[in-house]
Amino acid sequence: MVSTLSNLKNRKKLPSPATLRQDLLASLVVFLVALPLCVGVAVASGVPAELGLVTGIVGGLVVGCLPGSSLQVSGPAAGLTVLVLEAVHEFGAGALGALVLAAGLLQIVLGALHFGRLFRAVSVAVVQGMLAGIGLVLLFGQLYTMAEVRQPRSGVDKIMGIPDLIATVATDADALVPFLVGVGTIAVLVLWRKLPAGARAVPAPLVAVALATAVCALAGLPVATVEVRGIAEAVRPPGADAFDALGSVAALGTVLAFALIASAESLFSAAAVDRMHDGPRTAYDKELMAQGIGNTVCGMLGSLPMTAVIVRSSANVQAGARTKAARVLHGMWLLLFAALLPAAVGVIPLAALAGVLVHAGCKLVPVRQIVPLWRQHRGEAVVLAVTAVAIIATNMFEGVLAGLLLAVVKSAWETSHIQLDVRESADGRLTVTAGGNATFLRLPRMLETLEALPEDRPVELDLSRLRHLDHACRTVLEAWAEQRGATVEMVTKV
Known part of the structure; x- marks a missing residue:
């Protein structure tokens, strides 16, 4: 049965x-x-x-x-x-x-x-x-x-x-x-x-x-x-x-x-x-x-x-x-x-x-995808072009590796957005509030903003709104704070 x-x-x-x-x-x-x-x-x-x-x-x-x-x-x-x-x-x-x-x-x-x-x-x-x-x-x-x-x-x-x-x-x-x-x-x-x-x-x-x-x-x-x-x-x-x-x-x-x-x-x-x-x-x-x-x-x-x-x-x-x-x-x-x-x-x-x-x-x-891709996602179009040119100039393996590396760098750059907001209180104190993702890729911009602050004013650096703070940024910011002496107060919950 x-x-x-x-x-x-x-x-x-x-x-x-x-x-x-x-x-x-x-x-x-x-x-x-x-x-x-x-x-x-x-x-x-x-x-x-x-x-x-x-x-x-x-x-x-x-x-x-x-x-x-x-x-x-x-x-x-x-x-x-x-x-x-x-x-x-x-x-x-x-x-x-x-x-x-x-x-x-x-x-x-x-x-x-x-x-x-x-x-x-x-x-x-x-x-x-x-x-x-x-x-x-x-x-x-x-x-x-x-x-x-x-x-x-x-x-x-x-x-x-x-x-x-x-x-x-x-x-x-x-x-x-x-x-x-x-x-x-x-x-x-x-x-x-x-x-x-x-x-x-x-x-x-x-x-x-x-x-x-x-x-x-x-x-x-x-x-x-x-x-x-x-x-x-x-x-x-x-x-x-x-x-x-x-x-x-x-x-x-x-x-x-x-x-x-x-x-x-x-x-x-x-x-x-x-x-x-x-x-x-x-x-x-x-x-x-x-x-x-x-x-x-x-x-x-x-x-x-x-x-x-x-x-x-x-x-x-x-x-x-x-x-x-x-x-x-x-x-x-x-x-x-x-x-x-x-x-x-x-x-x-x-x-x-x-x-x-x-x-x-x-x-x-x-061919048909390149123009729309350039209009909507120029970074992706650059990755496509660099991969193709690298394959032509070197070989298949090295060209693909170059494309993958550029894609990773592009993604890291796009995800490491950071916003710096500088406000002045009634007593003249400056508060710098950072938000977003602080990675080493954004260090130049962060340091340019901080180093442009007046040196004779007390500064408070507020990092509590950051979603991510990598080791490189933390180290550099702590060094910058130490250089400013007692006038800097770092507030962080990261």
Whole structure:
């Protein structure tokens, strides 16, 4: 009897045929969106194209089955492209797996220690600045790839070299032809949104890449295509020597950057996806651990790091996905494609993928939000701009740290408001009443007011209205009071 009731309960939990049908359709849409992005991110990261598919497969089949968020989709992200490319250049492609594995383990530990919710406390301006910096570096870097010209290493050099790139494209037919293929790809991506809803059912990246591939093949255009090695040859689990690189400070900084940026992007994506549907909300600590497990598996396979990606996740929700089955099935379609049709990747022009990533880089820059943000919260706009510029001028990790530091300083400055009120009594006695929060950041203003008081008048300094008085302020005020001698009376309840 108990067994029968248990079976009945389990049957009630099974999704209905309508739900399964909706998940199946959604998985196909997400697969078509993910395919060109997985390949494009891998190529832009300086690794074999197949590794992008491997990360997408792990994001679907592994992370897709784990608890956390039900509808967001994980895979290789354009937001980590710049950092991965830097890591491959500095440590070599063989060490990438070890770096990603270590980052995944760190994410698991952070999730187990309930750090998932803390990522929600990161300043939105820092995140927007991070994405803007990544987007600009990605955008300018992929312009060189569109022209089949070797791109400079640093973000500043990428931007400063644009005039020379324009001259090369204008004078060299070998650069002009692939560049026009990339421009055409971007044009399709931009114009696709203006078509009727029925036509937009097919994902724009897939259409843009397919059209560019067909035009290049039919016209016989001399453009470079993606190199295909096959998953079996591309997957290289890290050896013992790969882990030796983790002993350097630079490598540990890269691991920390992988873990923090991937975690932040995933959890911010989860918050955005939660606003798109009325289903179960994200369990942030579990989602962080799920991302860590996924990156650990990717590291074992020597593949790219993963994050939850808002583009694929929103496509999943908008396609009507109901359960985790949609994202798991999308991983299965990627696996079948990589196993049965790997040669199909080899005909894709590099310029077309670069065009997709240029478009993706533009979307990472919050152009529409900058002007309203400047009008309403100029401090936040400054944090955004400084973070973006710092990422371009240095690297991802240092740029984000600079943004976080500025955000903390800004918050400390804004919360340390202090009001000083000077009143004179009938007997000539001056009373200085301080209110608000007295921190070391406001010491210059406080001392300027106090030192401007007449020295031949008795003064009473009333600190009873202060909500906070830090040690630095107390020490300096006591020293100032001592210098004024017996004419000063300090009243404090802080």
